Amino acid sequence: MKVVIIGASFAGVAAALEVRKNNSDAEIILLEKQLTLGYIPNGLHLYWENKISDLDSAYFITKKQLEKQNIHCYLEASVEKVHTDRKVVEYIYQEQEEIITYDKLIIATGSSQLSQKISGSASENVLKYKRHHEAQTALAKINDSQSVAIIGGGQVGIEAADLLSKQQKRVTLIENMDYVLFKYFDKEMIQPLQQKMLEQGIDLRLNQTVSAIEAEGEQPVTVRFGNDSVTSDTVILGVNVRPDLHFLDEHIKLHMDQTIAVDRYMRTSVKDVFAVGDCIQLAYGDGDETVYIPLVNNAVRTGIVAAANLSEPKMAFKGSLRTIGTFLFGYYIASTGITEAESMFTDQTVKAYRQEVCLTSLPDSDTVTIKWVYDAISHVLVGAQMISKSNILEKINTLALAIQTKQTLEELQQKDYFFHPSFTQMIATTNLVSWLEERADENEN
Numbered sequence: 001m002k003v004v005i006i007g008a009s010f011a012g013v014a015a016a017l018e019v020r021k022n023n024s025d026a027e028i029i030l031l032e033k034q035l036t037l038g039y040i041p042n043g044l045h046l047y048w049e050n051k052i053s054d055l056d057s058a059y060f061i062t063k064k065q066l067e068k069q070n071i072h073c074y075l076e077a078s079v080e081k082v083h084t085d086r087k088v089v090e091y092i093y094q095e096q097e098e099i100i101t102y103d104k105l106i107i108a109t110g111s112s113q114l115s116q117k118i119s120g121s122a123s124e125n126v127l128k129y130k131r132h133h134e135a136q137t138a139l140a141k142i143n144d145s146q147s148v149a150i151i152g153g154g155q156v157g158i159e160a161a162d163l164l165s166k167q168q169k170r171v172t173l174i175e176n177m178d179y180v181l182f183k184y185f186d187k188e189m190i191q192p193l194q195q196k197m198l199e200q201g202i203d204l205r206l207n208q209t210v211s212a213i214e215a216e217g218e219q220p221v222t223v224r225f226g227n228d229s230v231t232s233d234t235v236i237l238g239v240n241v242r243p244d245l246h247f248l249d250e251h252i253k254l255h256m257d258q259t260i261a262v263d264r265y266m267r268t269s270v271k272d273v274f275a276v277g278d279c280i281q282l283a284y285g286d287g288d289e290t291v292y293i294p295l296v297n298n299a300v301r302t303g304i305v306a307a308a309n310l311s312e313p314k315m316a317f318k319g320s321l322r323t324i325g326t327f328l329f330g331y332y333i334a335s336t337g338i339t340e341a342e343s344m345f346t347d348q349t350v351k352a353y354r355q356e357v358c359l360t361s362l363p364d365s366d367t368v369t370i371k372w373v374y375d376a377i378s379h380v381l382v383g384a385q386m387i388s389k390s391n392i393l394e395k396i397n398t399l400a401l402a403i404q405t406k407q408t409l410e411e412l413q414q415k416d417y418f419f420h421p422s423f424t425q426m427i428a429t430t431n432l433v434s435w436l437e438e439r440a441d442e443n444e445n
Contacts (some may be wrong), residue, residue, distance in 0.1 A: 001026045001231075002087055003310065004102035005245075008032035008078050009039070010296050011277025012108035013061055014303030016071045022307060029100065030066065031077040031091055036132050037063055041296075042156070044135040048163040055135050079109075079247045084270045104272050104310045107248075107260065108303060111278035111294050112242045118151070118210050118237075124390050125215035127236045137237075145233035149223050151210050152238030153180035155326060160236055162328045163198050168304060172203040172230045174210055174223065184324055184335035189354070189385045196329040205230070206314055241294050243279045255281055264316040266306035273308070276302035283319040285337070285403075286384075293320045323400045327391035334396035337383030337403045340373050349376040350383075357429060359390055361421035366390040372409065372432050379408040398430045 002017050008030045013036040016028050030037070037058070043058025052058055063073045074093055079279045081090040089100050113128035120126070127142070131136040146160065148164050150157045153175030161171050175178075179187045180194055197204060206283040206419065213235055216223040222231045241260060253261045253269035262268055264283060268275050277299035281290035283321070298320050308315040325334035340352040353372045358365040366389055373383030384399040386392050402412055409432045417428040427433045 001311070002029070002103045003027065003106065004029050004031065004033050004104070004301070005106045005108055006082075006089070006101055007039075007108035007110050007277070008034075008037035008073060008075075008275070009110045009299070010060070011110070011279075011299035011303040012106070013038060013066070014300040015108060015276060015307045016066065016306030017069065018304045019310065020071060022310075028071045030071060030073045030354070031079055031089070032075050033078045033130060034074065034133075035063070035076055037066075037073060037075060039135075040131045042129045043132070043157070044129045044138060044378070045159050045163055047135075047139070048167070055132060055139070058132070058135075062385050082107075082249055082252075082273075083248050084249055084251045084273055087272070102272075105274065106303075106306050107245075107268075107273070107279055108277050108299075109243055109245065109277040109279055109426050110299075110404070111243045113237050113239075113241055118213060120213035120215065121237055123213060123215050124215055125221050126237065127234060129236075130241075132329050142169070145222075147172070147232040148234055148236060149174065149221070149230050149232040150236045150238055151213075151223065153177065153206075154183065154238060155181065155324060157238030157329050158193075159326060161197065161202050162236060165202060165418075170203075170232070171201070172205060172223075172232060173197075174225060174230070175204045176207065176209040178207050180204075180206075184322065184339070184389075185333070185385050186339050186341050186352075186371060188371065189387060190333070192333045192387060193333065195330050196331065200329060203230075222345050231394065241278065245279060255290075255294060257281075257401070259444075263311040264305075264318065265309040266300075266302055267309065267313070274306040276306045283317060285319045285321060287319075293322050295320070295322065295324070299325065318404060321400050321403055323396060325396050327393075328389075330389060332388050332391050332393055334386045334393050336396050336400040337381070339383055339385070340371070340374060343373065343382075348382070350374060351376045352431065353434075355434060358425055359388070359392070359429060360423060361425055368392050368395075368429060370429070370432075374409055379410060380406050381409060381412065392429070395430055402430075 010048050038059045038061040046052045077091050077093045079091045127138040129138040147171045148169040150173050161173050164171050169333050210225045212224040220231045221235045228399045260280050262275050262280050266274045279371040284291045305317045321336045323336040343350045356369045358368050368388035371385040374381050381403050413431045
């Protein structure tokens, strides 16, 4: 079996390794258009945090490691066209036009920071840094800048604002919603972090939609939104991640947003062609609704699922809960499942409960604020949010698993857990037991 994989980031690499695990005789070829493979998209943030010494360390795997698994990697191989009727891929490699045939094709081309709605967003003065070469350019440009405007108040934008403010840069952050991180948190949960942003000098421009970015040569960049504008030395685009799938033929069905339509086995509309990672929409939870959720954990899981189903459908994708966790402006924040605000757009009736509990049994224990979002009738957990000054990030994995396995709040109270006074309370933090809390709010509904 000859398996060709287009793209060698998280999804493509996970798929290649899983194919090799399942089939020792398969011929596996990775086609990657970049000069390198396995680059970690937020490598620049790791560098700014002093977690790595240089951008060349921001890799989760190397070509040599893959080739030890007998996975052939062609770097700087730009795919021009896929002909699914003939099972042929045309690509440019070392300035030569090449073709390769396949038995199974996995499309894992990832995504780029694009915006069709913002005039001027393709300018070289607008920084994107998902790729290694982009990060190198961005690092040099930001080092020479005193002021930075960030477009987008999602995880990438807020992380950049935090790290740049620590470098004494003047940071303006522009977000079209009325609070930051709205995809993952309800407004009241993220207010402590947002207040800390203001205290640290971040110029927050909320409820503002950017229409244009104007830049000429080495001159300062002007970002226009509504009747207002901001001028800064440089601009970071932290919104609108989208795949580039220009090479597909007409047989592969696409969604309206130009992502590839797949079923839960990662199969496209064409036999023997699969798509994974940031190229596709995913089932949200266990329902039939699909949405675009470009996260690394989804990329890896879909890559594994596609590899398992090459010969026959064996493993269905379990759905995405959009689980995230990070450290920003002195707060550890984590979220999984739906928010209370988001539930207003579903047919499900939910209740919400917010509580603050001590993390340990010690007198000077830090606390965590948790918001539980659950079905009003069945009490099945459907969403959870956490914020604390202590590292509670791993706890969100327990709650994500609880949602995925349809645990009720009462069943969660009966899960097994360890107790040690230095590390836990008498009841696990991931149990909703209101009599343990430091402070309880009334139900949100």
